[in-house]
Amino acid sequence: MNRYLASHVANLPPSGIRKFFDLVATMKDVISLGVGEPDFVTPWTVRESGIFSLEQGQTMYTSNAGLFELREELSHHLATSLGLSYNPLDEILITSGASEAVDLVMRAVLAPGDVVLVPDPSYVSYAPCATLAGASVRYVPTHAKEAFRLRVEDLTQAYSPKAKLLVLSYPNNPTGAIMQREDLLPIADFVAKHDLLVLADDIYSDLTYAGAHTSFASLPGMHDRTLFVSGFSKSYAMTGWRIGYVAGHKDLIGGMTKIHQYTMLCAPITGQFAALEALRSASEAKTDMVTAYDRRRRLMVHGFRQMGLDCFEPLGAFYVFPNISITNLSSEEFAEELLKEEKVAVVPGTAFGPSGEGHIRCSYAYSTEQLQEALKRIAHFVKPRLA
Incomplete structure (x- = not known):
């Protein structure tokens, strides 16, 4: 067959x-x-919140974008922890794990013929998701001697005039590399110069062992160009709950929400209540x-x-x-x-x-x-x- x-x-x-x-x-x-x-x-408080939501009969669909209460809490969390400002009404979308968020970004912004710049090595899903969206991938090599940081020199060599999206995933899977603010600023200049969008996969942002994590979206001029992806799986040990999210400009989030509402409808409601409790009590x-x-x-x-x-x-x-x-x-x-x-x-x-x-x-x-x-x-x- x-x-x-x-x-x-x-x-x-x-x-x-x-x-x-x-x-x-x-x-x-x-x-x-x-x-x-x-x-x-x-964590127990998070599990208990999920159990309590079931006991209360919370087993229905939520809004396509997710529980508004969770989006409000995320908006506050991103502002206080990373200095990012997103309107919970139309700039945050709750997804079935960060993996769905990555897929939605690719499908919403890419068209056949577009090129995605992907740091190499990096998480296994980026290239296949780009392929499924009809785009092609150009790998941008990173090296141990450079602490596996993405460099403008390597980006320039890999660049194509058809490039539309750059993937940034730091802290990185599989290397464990991080990029600090001074490392990211030249990348931001490159992004602006070539009019690129950025998929910033920050799923490991809380697991940083040297200084505070800097979000690419917080850099000058990068907020509207960046689609910020994260979730609860790694930081809160919530892999099976399947709750992630993407934040960005309302026009781009609106496009992703259209795809989401026809395919996933909404993220699991029990997981959303658990995620809300994680933000409130599991730090x-x-x-x-x-x-x-x-x-x-x-x-x-x-x-x-x-x-x-x-x-x-x-x-x-x-x-x-x-x-x-x-x-x-x-x-x-x-x-x-x-x-x-x-x-x-x-x-x-x-x-x-x-x-x-x-x-x-x-x-x-x-x-x-x-x-x-x-x-x-x-x-x-x-x-x-x-x-």
């Missing part, structure tokens, strides 16, 4: 993360460092989780360096991206052989773009005990290959 599939869907590669972890499902006693999901449960729980991630971050960097692998120090998100090229194995070979020999699952760096070759991604959103055992097994795997 493949012949019935649209060619652009049939030719779309499966997720480099999910494809690899189909193998994991067939094995026992595997330590998985693959999925970017908090090992914490959603302390969020801080505790970030503190735990920071300890694990340092453990992982030290562990990889101690076994002889060069490991960039991530300053955001909850991933490390060690360089394994010294083993003379490709990223795919390393991940497959490590899984078979030591029963540790990691993601090949190439799942995140061509520049990921020579690296693997390891999530440290797991218990310290699991991480220590995983490092022990990886070191056992690596040692004979460094001799």
Whole structure:
């Protein structure tokens, strides 16, 4: 029945993360460092709010844009935490996870022939979403020697006159890199010069371990050019609740809302009530989780360096991206052989773009005990290959 599939869907590669972890499902006693999901449960006050909403019979549709009360709270949160001003009436859209928000941005602003500039390596969804919107992708390489920051020099080399949208995802998945205000200002000049829109995926903004996060939308002249995407999955351990959001100029949000109302209708109401409570009461729980991630971050960097692998120090998100090229194995070979020999699952760096070759991604959103055992097994795997 493949012949019935649209060619652009049939030719779309499966997720480099999910494809690899189909193998994991067939094995026992595997330590998985693959999925970017908090090992914490959603804070109790948040869960209780969701339960209470069900007990009160709140099981209906909400407005297409989402509960107004949640949009109001988000408007206040973004203003106080990031200095961003969005009108809750028409500049914030609640989505079914940040992933839907990314898809909506792409489908609302891209047309066939448009080009999207995507930092490489970066999250696996950006290029496929651009393809499904009829656009093409130009990867912009980033490098460990530059702390995986996006640079104007590399943007200039990748630029096409057909470019319409630049993706910015910092803190970055998979590298854990961050970009500070002084790093972003030249990018803002480039965006203005070439009349680009920006998809700023700030889903990991709360997981920053060196200074405060700077939102691209807060830079001079960038507010209306930026579509700010985030959600509750990572910061509040709410992956299964599927609540994200996008904020931006009302004309662009209006376009996305039209697509959203014909496809998703609205985000799950129970998750929206839970997200509202997360903003109101879960800041302390969020801080505790970030503190735990920071300890694990340092453990992982030290562990990889101690076994002889060069490991960039991530300053955001909850991933490390060690360089394994010294083993003379490709990223795919390393991940497959490590899984078979030591029963540790990691993601090949190439799942995140061509520049990921020579690296693997390891999530440290797991218990310290699991991480220590995983490092022990990886070191056992690596040692004979460094001799």
